[in-house]
Amino acid sequence: MFTLKVSGIGKHYGETLVFKNISFQLNQGDVLAITGWNGSGKSTLLRIIAGLVKPSTGRVEMFFNADPIPKESRRRFIGMVAPALSLYDELTGLESIEFFCRVRGLACNRNDCLNIIELVGLAEHATKMGREYSSGMKQRLKLAQALLHKPPLLLLDEPATNLDSKGIDVLEQIISNQRQSGMTVIASNEKREADYADTVINLSE
Amino acid sequence: MQTRSSTYLNEAVAIWFRDLRSEFRTRYALNAILMFAVTTLIAVSFSIGSFRIEEAERPFLYSVLLWIILTFSALSGLSRSFVKEEEAGTIDVLKLSARPQAVFFGKLLFNLTLLGALELIIVPSFIFLMAYQINFPGFFVAMIISGGLGLGAGTTIIAAMIARASTRGALFSVLSLPLLLPLMITCIKGCERAAIGIHSAGWPEVKIAVAYVIIMVVMSLFLFPLIWEE
Numbered sequence: 001m002f003t004l005k006v007s008g009i010g011k012h013y014g015e016t017l018v019f020k021n022i023s024f025q026l027n028q029g030d031v032l033a034i035t036g037w038n039g040s041g042k043s044t045l046l047r048i049i050a051g052l053v054k055p056s057t058g059r060v061e062m063f064f065n066a067d068p069i070p071k072e073s074r075r076r077f078i079g080m081v082a083p084a085l086s087l088y089d090e091l092t093g094l095e096s097i098e099f100f101c102r103v104r105g106l107a108c109n110r111n112d113c114l115n116i117i118e119l120v121g122l123a124e125h126a127t128k129m130g131r132e133y134s135s136g137m138k139q140r141l142k143l144a145q146a147l148l149h150k151p152p153l154l155l156l157d158e159p160a161t162n163l164d165s166k167g168i169d170v171l172e173q174i175i176s177n178q179r180q181s182g183m184t185v186i187a188s189n190e191k192r193e194a195d196y197a198d199t200v201i202n203l204s205e
Numbered sequence: 206m207q208t209r210s211s212t213y214l215n216e217a218v219a220i221w222f223r224d225l226r227s228e229f230r231t232r233y234a235l236n237a238i239l240m241f242a243v244t245t246l247i248a249v250s251f252s253i254g255s256f257r258i259e260e261a262e263r264p265f266l267y268s269v270l271l272w273i274i275l276t277f278s279a280l281s282g283l284s285r286s287f288v289k290e291e292e293a294g295t296i297d298v299l300k301l302s303a304r305p306q307a308v309f310f311g312k313l314l315f316n317l318t319l320l321g322a323l324e325l326i327i328v329p330s331f332i333f334l335m336a337y338q339i340n341f342p343g344f345f346v347a348m349i350i351s352g353g354l355g356l357g358a359g360t361t362i363i364a365a366m367i368a369r370a371s372t373r374g375a376l377f378s379v380l381s382l383p384l385l386l387p388l389m390i391t392c393i394k395g396c397e398r399a400a401i402g403i404h405s406a407g408w409p410e411v412k413i414a415v416a417y418v419i420i421m422v423v424m425s426l427f428l429f430p431l432i433w434e435e
Contacts, residue, residue, distance in 0.1 A: 051434075052297055075301050086294035090227045102219035103303045105212075145298065 002152035008058035026183045033194040034187045036203030042187035079146035082157035089131035120144045135162035152182030220311025238282035250334035264400035268393045283360040284377040286312045287368035305430040317357040340402025351414035352392035358421035
């Protein structure tokens with residue numbers, strides 16, 4: 001059983017305060033939405049949880065079966081999709097997924113990679129170069145990359161960006177499946193994305 | 206998905222192969238390095254050639270010229286290994302996927318591959334165009350290989366340090382030169398002695414270059430995670 005505990009997180013750049021004193025705890029099956037105006041720190045909060053940015057105050061803790069997970073091991077428990085997080089344009093979709101499989105030390109063969117690409121609806125485009133992908137296709141590939149290692153914590157920053165209606169269906173299915181195996185944190189201004197969540201934290205308040 | 210026993214080596218090799226594949230398709234770093242090296246080599250060979258320098262001075266001056274070409278060619282392209290991750294916005298996904306030490310070794314292997322290709326093309330061309338006589342080829346080859354390893358180790362960690370800076374091009378050269386200077390001096394001395402044919406027991410310059418490589422790699426293993434996670 002995986003648990004995420006965020007305690008008193010705050011972030012400021014110089015004298016500019018982005019947010020302060022954010023605390024919550026998530027358990028398996030939880031979906032949390034983080035909303036707020038542009039610049040309120042939604043993406044920053046997700047990046048802090050992912051360990052990509054250090055908080056100014058507070059701490060992020062993760063537990064597996066009540067045992068604390070050290071910071072250097074957390075990447076195995078996190079899958080992340082964000083607009084600022086790009087994949088490789090000079091690799092095909094399949095090559096990108098195969099690369100992440102190898103670098104994460106997953107025991108997956110080409111069929112496993114094709115299956116995950118099919119799951120996000122990119123089967124027909126698996127051998128196209130990343131630079132030939134449309135924005136929506138890139139977003140789907142990011143979702144495939146994030147799901148590859150079946151992470152218990154899925155961090156989705158504006159996940160519906162550029163997705164068409166079929167892509168939205170895929171996203172809804174992913175969030176629904178994630179309830180069975182882990183938890184999801186969504187950062188978004190879209191009401192529909194916030195509606196997936198059980199709990200909402202508004203950073204503008 | 207089952208996790209197999211993941212080692213630093215497996216992860217580093219995955220990053221190395223991915224970088225090679227990208228480089229093979231874009232040829233960005235290789236073109237920058239080779240263009241600089243070939244242009245400099247041609248300029249040097251036409252302006253100095255093999256006849257404008259006194260025979261007694263050739264071993265030293267040719268060694269200096271060779272290492273200037275190799276070092277500055279390396280500086281023109283090796284920073285790309287990290288800079289392109291930063292510019293393409295792929296650095297975060299790499300941080301979330303691989304362990305820092307594996308990233309460092311993967312990038313080091315990639316830079317060493319580029320340097321190997323550079324040396325394979327430039328060193329024989331330099332010897333041919335400048336009529337560079339080497340009386341102790343074994344020592345010379347060992348010096349070129351160990352010097353290349355040192356150049357790769359030094360530039361890889363500096364490339365990681367400057368990747369996020371706004372003036373990264375200038376910063377790469379400014380930081381690299383003092384760090385690479387002891388290696389350059391050693392390699393120039395070693396190649397000069399190999400050209401003259403002075404035999405010293407144990408090839409001291411090669412030993413110094415190998416020690417430099419070990420020091421740089423060990424230091425980088427401690428330093429890189431701090432740079433990577435900052």
